[in-house]
Structure formats: C-alpha cells, structure tokens
Amino acid sequence: METAIAIRHLDKDFPVDTKNVRVLFDINLQICMGELTMLVGPSGCGKTTLISILSGILSLTNGDVEVLGQSLKAMKDTQRVLFRRANIGFIFQQYNLLPALSSAENAAIPLLCAGVPRTEAIECATNILNNIGMRGQTEKLPHQLSGGQQQRIAIARALVHNPKIIVCDEPTAALDAKTGTAVMEILREIANDKNRTVIIVTHDNRVYHFADRILEMSDGRIIGDWNTDEFIHKE
Amino acid sequence: MISMALKMLFGDPAKYYGLVFGVTFATLLMAQQTSIFIGLMARTASAIFAVNEADIWVMDQRVRYVEEIEPLRDVELSNVRSVPGVQWAVPFYKGLTTMRMPDGLTQQVQLIGIDDVSLVGMCPKVLMGDPLELKKPQTAMIDKNGFLFTWPNQPLQLGKYIEINDHRLKVDSICEVAPTFLTFPILYVSYNTAREILPPQRNQMSIVLVKAKKGESLQALKKRITNKTGLQALTQNEFAWRSINYILERTGIPINFGITIFLGILIGAAITAQTFYIFVVENLKQFAVMKAVGVTNRQLLKMVLTQAAVVGATGYGLGIGFTALFFKVTANSPALKGFVLLWQVMAGTAATIAVIILFSILFSLRKVFKLDPAIVFRG
Ligand SMILES: Nc1ncnc2c1ncn2[C@@H]1O[C@H](COP(=O)(O)OP(=O)(O)OP(=O)(O)O)[C@@H](O)[C@H]1O
Ligand SMILES: [Mg+2]
Numbered sequence: 001m002e003t004a005i006a007i008r009h010l011d012k013d014f015p016v017d018t019k020n021v022r023v024l025f026d027i028n029l030q031i032c033m034g035e036l037t038m039l040v041g042p043s044g045c046g047k048t049t050l051i052s053i054l055s056g057i058l059s060l061t062n063g064d065v066e067v068l069g070q071s072l073k074a075m076k077d078t079q080r081v082l083f084r085r086a087n088i089g090f091i092f093q094q095y096n097l098l099p100a101l102s103s104a105e106n107a108a109i110p111l112l113c114a115g116v117p118r119t120e121a122i123e124c125a126t127n128i129l130n131n132i133g134m135r136g137q138t139e140k141l142p143h144q145l146s147g148g149q150q151q152r153i154a155i156a157r158a159l160v161h162n163p164k165i166i167v168c169d170e171p172t173a174a175l176d177a178k179t180g181t182a183v184m185e186i187l188r189e190i191a192n193d194k195n196r197t198v199i200i201v202t203h204d205n206r207v208y209h210f211a212d213r214i215l216e217m218s219d220g221r222i223i224g225d226w227n228t229d230e231f232i233h234k235e
Numbered sequence: 236m237i238s239m240a241l242k243m244l245f246g247d248p249a250k251y252y253g254l255v256f257g258v259t260f261a262t263l264l265m266a267q268q269t270s271i272f273i274g275l276m277a278r279t280a281s282a283i284f285a286v287n288e289a290d291i292w293v294m295d296q297r298v299r300y301v302e303e304i305e306p307l308r309d310v311e312l313s314n315v316r317s318v319p320g321v322q323w324a325v326p327f328y329k330g331l332t333t334m335r336m337p338d339g340l341t342q343q344v345q346l347i348g349i350d351d352v353s354l355v356g357m358c359p360k361v362l363m364g365d366p367l368e369l370k371k372p373q374t375a376m377i378d379k380n381g382f383l384f385t386w387p388n389q390p391l392q393l394g395k396y397i398e399i400n401d402h403r404l405k406v407d408s409i410c411e412v413a414p415t416f417l418t419f420p421i422l423y424v425s426y427n428t429a430r431e432i433l434p435p436q437r438n439q440m441s442i443v444l445v446k447a448k449k450g451e452s453l454q455a456l457k458k459r460i461t462n463k464t465g466l467q468a469l470t471q472n473e474f475a476w477r478s479i480n481y482i483l484e485r486t487g488i489p490i491n492f493g494i495t496i497f498l499g500i501l502i503g504a505a506i507t508a509q510t511f512y513i514f515v516v517e518n519l520k521q522f523a524v525m526k527a528v529g530v531t532n533r534q535l536l537k538m539v540l541t542q543a544a545v546v547g548a549t550g551y552g553l554g555i556g557f558t559a560l561f562f563k564v565t566a567n568s569p570a571l572k573g574f575v576l577l578w579q580v581m582a583g584t585a586a587t588i589a590v591i592i593l594f595s596i597l598f599s600l601r602k603v604f605k606l607d608p609a610i611v612f613r614g
Contacts, residue, residue, distance in 0.1 A: 048612045057527055058609050078531060085529025096524040096611055100246025101239060112236060113530040157528065169612050 001032040004165060004197040005054055009063035012049055012220075020061075023049050025220045027063070031199065033164070036191035036210060039201045041217035047201040048169055050217070054199075055088045055167045056080040068164055085114055089158030091187075093170035095150040097142040097157075103129060103149075104138040107156035114161060121160075128156040132186050148179030155186055166190060168200040172207055184210045208232055236530075240538035243518065244545060250517075251546070253510045258550020258588060259557070261503015265496055266558040266576060266584045272492040274574035279482050280475035281413040282329070286356045289444035290453055292474045293324075293460055296467045300481040301474065302417060304329055306438035307466070314464045315443045320456045322446040325350035328429045329441045331419070335398040336385060344381070344399075345421045348429025355444055358423055364393045364408030369425050376408040381420025397422075402432040416482075418570065500587060507550075508595035511543065515599035519606060526608040535603050539596055547592040554588075555581055 012024035024046050031037055039047045052058040054065050056072055057080075065072045068087055075083060089110075097106045105112075107125035112118065126138045132152050142150050151171060158166050168187065172180030184207045191198040191212070200211070208214065214231040216224035226234070244251055282301050283292075293315055295305035315324045328348030333341045349356040349369070357366055358376060368374050375397065382391055395406045404424065412421055424432070430439055445468075447456050457468040469477065483489050515522070522535060558576055565571040 052609050052612060057611075081526065081529055081531050084527065090527055090611070092611055096520070096527075098239070098243065098521050098524065100242040105239070105242075109239070109525065109530070110528050112239065113525070113528070113534055118238070161529075 001034060002194075003030055004033045004068065005029070005031040006066045007054065007063070008065075010050075010053065010060055010065060011062035012046075012053060012058070013061045022061075023220050024053075027222055029215070029222060031197055033197050034191065034194040035212045036188060036198045036200065038208065038211040038214045039199065039217060040203070040208075040214060041223075043203075045217045046220045047217055051167050051169060051199060051201055055090065055165070056084045085110060085161070087163050087165055089161070089163040089166040091151070091154050091158045091166065091168040091171045093173050095142070095147075095154045095174075097150055097153055099142055102139050102141060103134060103145070103153045103156075106142065106153050107160050109157060110161040110163075125156055125160050128159055129153070132156060133182070146179075148175050148183065151175060151179075151183055152186070155183065159190065164196055166196065166198045168198070168202075170201055170203065172202065172204050177206055180204065180207060205235065208235075236534055236538055237541050240541040241545065243521065243538075244542045247514070250510060250514050254507060254514065254546045255550045255553065257503055257506030257510055258547055258592070259553040260506065261499050261591060262551050262554020262584055262588055263557050264499025264503065265587060266555055266580055267561055268492055268495045268499065269580045269583070270558065270562065270576050271571070271574055272489070272496075273577065273580065274571075275416065275488065276479050276482065278414050278416045279478050282415050283471055283475045283478065285359060285412060286327070286444065286471070287359065288353075288355045288446065289325075289471070290447045291445040291457055291460065291468050291470060293443040293445055293464070293466050293468045294441070296465070298467060299477060300485075301329070301478045304441040306436070307440045307443065308438050309440060311464055311466060312440065312443055315445060315460060315466075318456070318460050318463050320448050320451040320459060322448045322451075323353070324443050324445045325353055325355045326426050326440045327356050327442040327444050328426055328433075328439060330433075331417075332399055332433065334385075334420070334422070342385070343419045345415070345417060345419050346399075346429060346433075347421065347423050348426040349423060350444075351425040351427050354425075358410035358412055358421075360411045362409045362411050363391055366408055366410075368407040369423060369428075371407075372425075372428055372431070373402065373404050374407045374424070374428070375404040376410055376423040377406050378410055378412045378421040380412075380414075380418075381422070382406075382409055384420055399432050400434060404428070404432070500591065503588075504591040504594060507546075507591055508598065511546075511592075511595045512599050512602075514542075515539070515596075515602060519602065520610065522603050523606055523608050523610050526606060527611045532604050536600065539600055539603060543592050543596045547588055551585060551588050555584070 007027050007029040010024060010027040011022060013020035013022050041047055053060050054067060060073060104122050104125045107129055108121040111121035111124060129138050132155060134149065134152050137145060137149060172183055175183060187198055188210045190196055209228060209232060211228045214226045214228055215222055295307060297305050312324060312326055315321060330346055331343050332346045334344045336342050351370055362379060369376055391409050393407055396403050397406060433439060447453055453470055460468040562574055562576055
C-alpha cells in the first residue's frame, strides 16, 4: 500500500521557561493510504503533539516527517499553511466552528481561503453536509445545532477540499455513545477510500473497533503497534 | 473571505457598537471643535473682509489686531493721499462705544464710521432701508442681530431711535453682517456722525482705506506709504492674517481648542484601540482555526483591515453626520452663526481617524500574526 506519512527519528522539544523540555522521543512510523489509524495512550503522552507535527501545525525539533512525499522539516510558516490547506483535513474535539457563520459557510472555509468562488464553495459544502445527514441544516448557525451536528459540520469542513489526510483529535469525546458511533461510521467510510488516510487520537474505547491499526503511546514514545483485534483482546 | 470578516464583525453586535461609538466620538469631537475654531478665526477676519473696496489698509505701526486699533492723527489722511499711486484714500473709524438700551441699561456696541462722501466700508448686505440715508447727520444702520438684541421680540423695522453719549440716532437701515469675533451689536454711521457722537478726543481716525491707481503694484505702494507716513500699510489679506495670528499667539483660544481636539483624538483612539484589541483577542481561537485550516496571514490581514475599514467608515460617517446636524440645529443661534463644516475639516478628520484605526489594529494584528495555530487542539 502507498505510504502517506513517513516519520523518522522525530524529536519534539517545547521551550519551558529557559529550558527545552522534550515531549516526543525518537518516533519512527509509517502510515499508509486507505487506513484508519488510532493513536491511544494516557493523557500528556504526546498524542496531540504528534498529530500537530505531522499535519504541519507544529514545527519539529529533530528528525524528519515526510507527508505525501514532502518533507515538513524545511517548510516555512506560509508554506506549511498552504500545505495544510491542500492536504490536511482537521477535526477537533471542540468542533472549533466560527459562531457567526452558517453550517455551509463553516464547512466551506478551506475552499473559500483557497480562492474558490463563494457559490461554488457553498454548493460543494452543502453537498457534503447532505451526505452526512445534515440535509436541511446547512443554513443554521452552530449554536442552533447539537454537538453531534456541529461535529458533522467539522467533518464536512475537513472533507470539503478533498484532502488526502484527515487528522482528528478526540472527535467523539464530547459526544454521547450513539452520536459518537455515527460520527465514527462516517470517518470509517472516508478511510475506506484508497486515496485517503484517517488518523484519530482517542481515549474512547467504545470506538476502537473502527480502527485498522492502533498505535499506543506513552511518555513521548510509541510503545505498541497493534492490529485492532489484538489490541482489543489485550485490553 | 471578506464576507466572513464582516459576519464575524456583525456577529458580535455589542462589540461592533462599542467600536463604532469610539470612532464616532472621536470624529464628532475633532470635526466639531475644529470647525468652531476655524469659525472663530474667520470671525476675527470677517470685519476686514467686509470692506472690499480698498486695496490697502493704513494704520498705526502698533496695530496687531482688527479689534484693537490705535487712533491716527487727522493729518495722516492727507499725507496718505499725497503718496504717488494712491487713487483715493478715505477715513475709517472702528471702535467700541456704549449705547443706552431702551430699558435704560447700557450695552457695548461696535461702531463703524465710514466716509460721508464715498461710503467706502459700508456693510455689503443691506436688508432694509436706503444706505444713502447714512449721509444724513444723526442716522445709523444697525445689523440684524443687533436689532433683535436691542429690541427683542419685535419685527425688523426702521425709524427706531438709539442713544449714544446723549446723541439720539435714527435707525434708517438694517443690514446683515458676517458674524464677527465680538458679538456686540454693530452700528454703521457716517464718519462725521462718528466724530460728533464720540467723546472729544484729539485723534479719532482708526484706519485710512486706500485704493491704488490702476496697474499700481500694491507692495510698492505699501512701501511708499510707509516711507512717507511712518504708518503700517497692509493688504486686506495681510491684515486678516495679522489679526488671526495675534489671536493664535496672544489668547488661550488655540490652546483650549487644541486640548479638546487632542483629547478627542486620544480618547477616541484609546476606546477604538482597546475595543479592537479585545475584539481580536476574544476571537483569537477563531483566527487560530482559520490559520489551521489554511487561511494565510495575508488573508487574515485583509480580514482585519476589512473589519477596521467598516468600523472606521461607519463611525466616521455617524460622527460627521452628528457634527453636521449640530451646525444645522445651531445655524440660527447668534453665538454659533456662520460656523460650518468645511470639507477640509472633514478630510482632515478622515485622515486622523484612519491613522487612529491603523494604530489601533497594529497591536491586534501582531497578535494575530504571531498566533500559534496549535492552540486549536487545546480545550
Ligand atoms: N506548547 C507547549 N509548551 C510546553 N509544553 C507543552 C506544549 N504543548 C504540550 N506540551 C506538553 O507536551 C506533553 C504532551 O502534550 P500533548 O498535548 O501532546 O498530550 P496528549 O497526549 O494529547 O494529552 P491529552 O490526552 O490530555 O490530550 C505534555 O506534557 C504537555 O504538557
Ligand atoms: Mg491531546
């Protein structure tokens, strides 16, 4: 299978006061297209930091990360913004929608900022929203919608520009079991596309079975690389 | 992106109104105070600009200001007349005196005495009566506001009498003058009448008004007059500016207006900058999300500038509107008559507001540019 992400000897330091504190240690990893990979581990072990780096939001300290064949190490800030715009879809625990914009407008942001004409962008966003059970909700503002519906807007925003990589941080943590499952089903569907890969950070053991592969982290290191059945069995 | 920026702005009405208020307030203070200041300066010169027939004003060297005239000896009139290049020269009296009001109280008035023969220096806008009547002894022309002040609640009419230094003068005409710096009633009389009713004094003439011969260079003529008489000779414009500069230098007026205008700018800038900063800081998470999903700093700059421009334009429009309204409402009050909103003031205010706004968003923008999109992953 085609490699989506290759991580080699990755370290990450954060400056704290005057010192640097290392939070990721020598991470080595390959992630393929067409897979749904979950990243699990105790709080503070570095999951968010890792996906922030591989999605081009955070810079890295040592080693290199290649995403879709492009090295992130050498990229300048603006290049990274354009890289994210083209290749990454984000889904956050807090949804992070803009309260003044309608569902469709929120979902259309990645297209709008890439210069797609407004009507076209809104139409595209509306189509995706319709496909994930948001028909009739596209004109509403986020505060008029439930958490599950808001997360669907975020999913639509992550998909609207057709990125190859979808990165999710705790996408179901704020949702009840049923809504969480519905959201996971949508993400599972996306990951079945051979030209995409979905990476999900989660604590939610109810959704582990949606994964193809589960990476276990602890204290800034990857300590386990499991296929799903093994992992669930072990737990 | 632009419509997103606007929705963000209008999506938070309280803050939007706060921002607009700051700009409106600053605009109003600046435009209104500057206009009044300019109006006052124009009033200072209006007594000079009311006399259009003369080319050169000849007066004592010490005169710095149209309302504070040093008297000249009568002989200076013939001295000036004898300077080559002078077409004609006429006496002009300008000074304050006391009038007895119908109710027995006294009131300061501005008395203007104009040459009996030529009537040079006559009020340019006569509303009622025949100005030639002034040639008759013991007659006067009063300005409209002066009439309404002296005889309140009476319609404008001729034939009234006023009393100055025990002389009764018949009001035979009424005129309208541009507001002057002093707001006392204005009386026009003939130069001879002025001499009769004023307390006897050796020197009475205030100014000699001179018309240059055709083709004569005013600057050269001025020099010749000064050389011959030792007096100060100024063109209309020069005298007007000399008076204005005197006011600027010698009175607290510019300082007071300066302070008000400065405070307007300062407070307006403070309110606008602070509200804008809060607006941006409170929306930082939103800006971070946009950054994360691919909005560049340049696009964010455009968005913030759009928001600032809308706030600036709305606030400025309202502020100018209120200023115009103020001058419209007060157009008929004698204290504020003649004060108008000049386009130069509007343009200057607009430029200042633009600077305030740019200054306001400077700090906010720094914050946005430096913003680390990684905060989107944090709760
Ligand atoms: N900007 C930062 N500056 C300093 N330290 C940071 C910063 N961001 C994260 N850290 C530290 O890095 C470590 C890993 O944080 P990270 O957010 O990646 O953990 P996580 O596995 O996502 O935890 P959680 O499950 O609670 O979300 C933590 O110890 C955290 O305190
Ligand atoms: Mg995390």
